Amino acid sequence: MSDSDDDVPALSAHTLAALQEFYSETRTGPDQDGAAPDPFAVGAVEEDWRMSQFWYSDETAALLAEEVVREAGEGGRIACLSAPSVYQKLKQGVVEGSDAVSAVVLEYDRRFAAYADDFIFYDYNEPLSLPASVAPQSFDIVLADPPYLSEECLSKVAKTIKYLSKGKVLLCTGAIMENVAKQLLDVKMCSFLPKHNRNLSNEFRCFVNYPSRLPSG
Secondary structure, eight states: OOSOGGGSOOOOHHHHHHHHHHHHHHSSSSOTTOOOOOTTSTTSSOOOGGGTOOOBOHHHHHHHHHHHHHHHOTTOEEEEESOHHHHHHHHTTOSTTGGGSEEEEEESOGGGGGGGGGEEEOOTTSTTOOOTTSOTTOEEEEEEOOSSOSHHHHHHHHHHHHHHEEEEEEEEEEGGGHHHHHHHHOOEEOSOOOOBSSOOSSOEEEEESSOOOOOOO
16 A cells, blocks of 8 residues: 555445445455555455456456456556456555546445446446446446356356457456457457455366466466
8 A cells, every 4th residue: 555645545425334334334344453444445345246246356456457458558548347446456556557447346235336426337247238338438447346257147158258348358257267268259268367255166267368467376
């Protein structure tokens, strides 16, 4: 975290109040040292297994955030599709260059509506049901983490990705989806091994359609 409060993203009083409300609903209370919780901390919103939510580890969220910032470039736009922990890491002000890009989070979970204009409600069953303000091919990179490991889910999410992205795609999903991902999005598995706060039973990998600089292993 930066030593300067000026680097911390500014939120309206209304948005801060909403964030504090859902934090109190999903966490037991403030940090042990009595400090106010960081509304952008990975895990500030508890995972809900009913919505197939599994947050990345803090390290993985940071590495993915660094990757999309590099690929978006200065002034670039990033769409985090069902990947709120990467959006949160981008907003913490700890990733170099994150202050020079903009990001939105597309999520079915309306708890994330507390992020105000950065939140876009998204139901993968209606892949092109997006607000009129979301123009086609308006994001420099789309990072997507489909909620379910099924061809049906990935096929629908792929439609959204193609609508949103100018070209670059970073897909995070199970290794078993490799062939389907290749067919739908022309992406290739990279060597980076993403990790989650909770161990998943399925091997999880990242797939890209550009020369990635994610670390190996």
